[in-house]
Amino acid sequence: MSRTDFTYVESVSPGSGRRDPRAALASDAAALSLDGDWRFRLAAGLHDTAVGFEDPAFDAEDWDVLAVPSMWQMHDLDGDAPYGRPAYTNVVYPFPVDPPRVPDANPTGEYRRAFTLPTDWPGTGRTVLRFEGVDSAFAVWVNGIRLGDGKGSRLPTEFDATDHLRPGENTVAVRVHQWSAGSYLEDQDMWWLSGIFRPVSLVHRPEGGIEDVFVHAGYDHRTGRGDLRIEAPEGARVTVPELGIDISAGETVSVAVEPWTAETPRLYDAEVATATERVSLRIGFRTVVVEDGVLKVNGRRILLRGVNRHEWDPDQGRTLSVATMRRDLEVMKRHNVNAVRTSHYPPDRRFLDLCDEIGVWVIDECDLETHGFVFHEWRNNPSDVPMWRDAYLDRMARMVERDKNHASVIMWSLGNESHTGQNLAAMSAWAKERDPGRPIHYEGDWDSGYVDVYSRMYADHAETDRIGHQTEESTKDPALDGHRRNLPFILCEYAHAMGNGPGGMSEYQRLFEQHQRCQGGFIWEWIDHGVRRRTDDGREWFAYGGDFGEPLHDGNFVIDGLVFPDREPSPGLIEFKKVVEPVRITVDPGSRRITVENLRDFADTGDLEFTWAVEDGGDVEHSGGLDLPALDPGNAAIVQFPAVLADLGEPRGERWLTVRAVLAKDEPWAEAGHEIAWGQGRLAAAAGPVPAGGAPAEAADRGYRLGNAAFDALGRLTAIGGLELDGPRLDLWRAPTDNDLRSWHAPLADTWKRETVGLHRLEHKVLGIEADGEGLTVATRVAAGAAEIGMGAVYKWRSEGGRLWLTVEVEPQGDWDFPLPRLGVRAAVPKELDDVTWFGGGPGEAYADTRDAARVGRFRSTVAGMQTPYVFPQENGSRIDVRWASLSGGGRTLTVLGAPHFAFTVRPWTSEDLAAARHRTDLVERDRLYLNLDAGLQGMGSAACGPGVLPEHRLLPRAAAFTLGFEVAE
Numbered sequence: 001m002s003r004t005d006f007t008y009v010e011s012v013s014p015g016s017g018r019r020d021p022r023a024a025l026a027s028d029a030a031a032l033s034l035d036g037d038w039r040f041r042l043a044a045g046l047h048d049t050a051v052g053f054e055d056p057a058f059d060a061e062d063w064d065v066l067a068v069p070s071m072w073q074m075h076d077l078d079g080d081a082p083y084g085r086p087a088y089t090n091v092v093y094p095f096p097v098d099p100p101r102v103p104d105a106n107p108t109g110e111y112r113r114a115f116t117l118p119t120d121w122p123g124t125g126r127t128v129l130r131f132e133g134v135d136s137a138f139a140v141w142v143n144g145i146r147l148g149d150g151k152g153s154r155l156p157t158e159f160d161a162t163d164h165l166r167p168g169e170n171t172v173a174v175r176v177h178q179w180s181a182g183s184y185l186e187d188q189d190m191w192w193l194s195g196i197f198r199p200v201s202l203v204h205r206p207e208g209g210i211e212d213v214f215v216h217a218g219y220d221h222r223t224g225r226g227d228l229r230i231e232a233p234e235g236a237r238v239t240v241p242e243l244g245i246d247i248s249a250g251e252t253v254s255v256a257v258e259p260w261t262a263e264t265p266r267l268y269d270a271e272v273a274t275a276t277e278r279v280s281l282r283i284g285f286r287t288v289v290v291e292d293g294v295l296k297v298n299g300r301r302i303l304l305r306g307v308n309r310h311e312w313d314p315d316q317g318r319t320l321s322v323a324t325m326r327r328d329l330e331v332m333k334r335h336n337v338n339a340v341r342t343s344h345y346p347p348d349r350r351f352l353d354l355c356d357e358i359g360v361w362v363i364d365e366c367d368l369e370t371h372g373f374v375f376h377e378w379r380n381n382p383s384d385v386p387m388w389r390d391a392y393l394d395r396m397a398r399m400v401e402r403d404k405n406h407a408s409v410i411m412w413s414l415g416n417e418s419h420t421g422q423n424l425a426a427m428s429a430w431a432k433e434r435d436p437g438r439p440i441h442y443e444g445d446w447d448s449g450y451v452d453v454y455s456r457m458y459a460d461h462a463e464t465d466r467i468g469h470q471t472e473e474s475t476k477d478p479a480l481d482g483h484r485r486n487l488p489f490i491l492c493e494y495a496h497a498m499g500n501g502p503g504g505m506s507e508y509q510r511l512f513e514q515h516q517r518c519q520g521g522f523i524w525e526w527i528d529h530g531v532r533r534r535t536d537d538g539r540e541w542f543a544y545g546g547d548f549g550e551p552l553h554d555g556n557f558v559i560d561g562l563v564f565p566d567r568e569p570s571p572g573l574i575e576f577k578k579v580v581e582p583v584r585i586t587v588d589p590g591s592r593r594i595t596v597e598n599l600r601d602f603a604d605t606g607d608l609e610f611t612w613a614v615e616d617g618g619d620v621e622h623s624g625g626l627d628l629p630a631l632d633p634g635n636a637a638i639v640q641f642p643a644v645l646a647d648l649g650e651p652r653g654e655r656w657l658t659v660r661a662v663l664a665k666d667e668p669w670a671e672a673g674h675e676i677a678w679g680q681g682r683l684a685a686a687a688g689p690v691p692a693g694g695a696p697a698e699a700a701d702r703g704y705r706l707g708n709a710a711f712d713a714l715g716r717l718t719a720i721g722g723l724e725l726d727g728p729r730l731d732l733w734r735a736p737t738d739n740d741l742r743s744w745h746a747p748l749a750d751t752w753k754r755e756t757v758g759l760h761r762l763e764h765k766v767l768g769i770e771a772d773g774e775g776l777t778v779a780t781r782v783a784a785g786a787a788e789i790g791m792g793a794v795y796k797w798r799s800e801g802g803r804l805w806l807t808v809e810v811e812p813q814g815d816w817d818f819p820l821p822r823l824g825v826r827a828a829v830p831k832e833l834d835d836v837t838w839f840g841g842g843p844g845e846a847y848a849d850t851r852d853a854a855r856v857g858r859f860r861s862t863v864a865g866m867q868t869p870y871v872f873p874q875e876n877g878s879r880i881d882v883r884w885a886s887l888s889g890g891g892r893t894l895t896v897l898g899a900p901h902f903a904f905t906v907r908p909w910t911s912e913d914l915a916a917a918r919h920r921t922d923l924v925e926r927d928r929l930y931l932n933l934d935a936g937l938q939g940m941g942s943a944a945c946g947p948g949v950l951p952e953h954r955l956l957p958r959a960a961a962f963t964l965g966f967e968v969a970e
């Protein structure tokens with residue numbers, strides 16, 4: 001047997017022997033799925049491959065069996081990981097940067113399977129072997145004959161197998177290389193994973209069939225008519241029964257239609273047919289233009305409430321089931337997401353079918369990123385090196401051709417983070433020529449010479465505002481300035497959802513609503529790419545960079561989604577849902593009016609039902625429906641409070657009116673009753689508890705007594721009403737969040753942990769204790785070893801009946817020139833107080849700049865239920881604006897009262913435990929609960945990648961006092 005020719009692996013050529021790219025079509029032509037079990041062997045490199053493995057006679061009986069589609073590194077990771085392990089890098093290439101060469105250590109999967117051509121497989125026409133996605137380069141044989149090779153991991157490749165197939169049994173063999181020249185173009189921020197990871201099939205191409213179809217279905221908003229023209233082989237008939245359309249391919253027809261939008265995803269079933277093939281299409285009529293500096297669909301400005309979506313499954317990697325794709329879209333729609341950027345490669349084609357059907361705007365992004373060249377001043381960056389031009393154009397063509405018939409796809413994106421260059425310009429020029437119906441997006445060229453929208457990532461609020469005013473900095477090329485300044489603007493990435501946060505989303509949303517030009521953006525990113533693992537004793541955890549022993553990795557930077565790896569919404573998604581709600585409800589107790597604004601771009605509010613409820617102290621006292629006419633997009637209605645609210649009598653607690661907009665009927669993505677938006681107004685305040693004193697404090701054995709409370713010799717509360725505790729002490733520390741730990745400037749956590757600051761190792765020094773007729777006063781100074789700065793903290797204890805009051809007065813001493821993580825007290829309380837009820841903000845966690853989704857009410861949870869399971873443990877779970885909170889268990893209840901409000905967390909571990917943990921499973925419950933009662937917390941911001949906390953949400957040290965009450969009931 002001859003030596004195999006491996007030159008294609010390091011060739012910049014996109015492939016050989018491939019068929020021309022064409023649309024993904026649902027055809028009635030014969031097809032045979034080749035998914036399932038394949039024989040598989042993993043070679044260490046090209047030198048180690050099985051010579052002659054493609055020969056039908058080759059004996060692979062002792063090879064392993066591997067599922068296609070799958071990614072070979074995702075197998076048996078809790079066992080012996082037979083095919084290597086995932087590796088994560090964000091920007092750096094994990095191999096020497098020496099394009100187009102790749103390492104000798106090049107894991108190479110050899111796949112083989114036999115299949116039987118069905119007896120009724122047509123004897124005429126062509127038969128094509130179709131790969132939907134193979135990472136990263138591969139060569140293909142049928143019955144020992146080489147068909148060709150390909151690259152472009154997340155793009156389809158077809159080979160003509162006709163001449164080499166025979167009736168009965170056939171053998172297909174595929175050799176897949178982890179590294180190839182193509183890897184230089186695939187440096188996306190994600191796990192490096194390999195294999196035949198999307199479906200494989202054999203498809204028949206009948207003679208006189210429909211090779212390709214290009215649907216042009218525009219909508220004229222002035223006339224309400226749709227224009228339909230379908231490019232298809234000559235002689236093909238196009239029918240759209242619902243519209244009475246029966247035309248020839250190439251012919252244009254104009255009919256009255258309902259347009260497609262993300263809000264009203266109206267599709268029409270159509271068919272293109274020749275004598276030998278029928279193709280089914282789902283057509284959406286819509287027109288996308290950039291006009292007067294605004295991106296418009298069907299004549300209207302749209303606002304993108306988007307997310308960046310990587311394909312991720314915690315068990316399968318980038319192999320996704322249709323159910324998982326649908327789940328993504330359902331969860332998105334339930335949380336008011338209306339747009340997806342397919343960062344940073346075209347998704348499984350079935351995902352786009354679902355986008356058309358369920359309704360989201362899509363920026364379809366090409367499989368291209370060369371980010372690692374940034375570390376080498378972009379020298380040799382393929383984007384500007386002529387030899388890579390074919391590879392770039394090939395990738396663009398394969399995306400555009402495959403996806404061109406999707407109504408949901410409103411823009412083509414050239415790729416991500418590939419700097420600038422002639423090859424990008426060529427991609428853009430080609431796509432504009434091929435498909436004038438879609439604007440071009442690319443973020444990496446701020447001069448914006450070859451794009452139709454100005455796109456940026458992580459621009460802060462101030463810059464976004466300048467861009468909105470068209471007063472942004474000039475382009476590098478002055479000639480392009482006028483062009484760019486008149487483009488619509490989007491943030492293709494903003495609000496980095498890593499860990500707790502992102503903060504500051506509502507401030508962005510205001511800018512998007514204020515400036516015509518700012519048309520929204522896409523949160524980075526949709527999902528945490530955690531790899532599901534189990535401990536030996538069966539507890540689930542999620543792995544991130546470094547957990548597989550990679551020598552080069554970017555840690556948990558891959559854990560930055562709005563949903564956890566198991567697709568459960570994180571608080572960030574709940575907050576986003578509120579921030580971008582498409583209907584804004586304002587309840588104004590002053591004028592006794594409710595304002596409802598329809599912030600949608602196309603749909604009226606006819607699909608919604610409005611309800612109201614009045615709660616007294618958290619109990620629903622009255623409720624009803626609100627009669628509203630269906631509001632057109634952009635319109636508002638103002639209605640008076642329901643008449644029954646005129647006289648509600650004396651409130652029994654704080655009284656709130658909540659108005660909700662819910663789905664009136666089932667939608668494909670949520671059931672009737674699903675909440676879309678809400679608004680609240682306070683109708684009556686409650687007379688809050690008034691801190692008071694009475695009982696005198698007195699010395700008791702080795703300590704002090706005050707009412708029903710006992711204190712130790714250092715003035716620390718040790719018991720109240722017989723409930724033992726480790727009394728509240730000043731706490732300024734929190735387990736740093738990802739946004740505290742990282743920054744493009746100086747991470748806050750570095751400052752907090754600086755040798756001469758040391759907020760994580762504070763010591764408490766008692767300066768004096770006074771027990772007198774008023775109560776107990778304990779003066780302290782709180783500071784860390786090596787620190788000169790300190791915080792004066794005076795605890796004033798007062799007792800009134802069974803109620804103990806604490807006022808803490810703090811006074812920064814020295815030069816505190818940074819915001820504090822938190823300002824409050826921490827106590828340890830008995831473990832059995834596990835049942836938590838509070839009145840205040842809820843139900844979820846909320847911080848200064850992530851608090852829109854917190855509504856006021858009475859909520860109940862457990863200690864376990866109050867922990868947010870961030871994959872990388874950090875500060876979490878704080879409830880905001882709390883009036884009172886009770887912890888109950890073992891027949892006792894400890895109640896904390898605010899005067900007026902506080903924030904609280906309760907955990908079975910300490911902040912120090914949280915900060916030390918690398919994964920959730922590192923957290924071990926202690927024998928007590930740790931209760932933080934805070935006057936304030938620093939906001940979250942988005943500094944892990946982007947702007948930090950806005951000034952108004954920073955917790956700057958200053959003299960302050962706060963008061964809390966404590967009560968114990970049996």
Ligand code: IPT
Binds near residue numbers: 188560
């Ligand atoms: C930006 C990337 O486009 C995205 O893929 C992801 O890595 C994100 O950052 C961070 O999670 S690039 C960055 C230099 C702004």
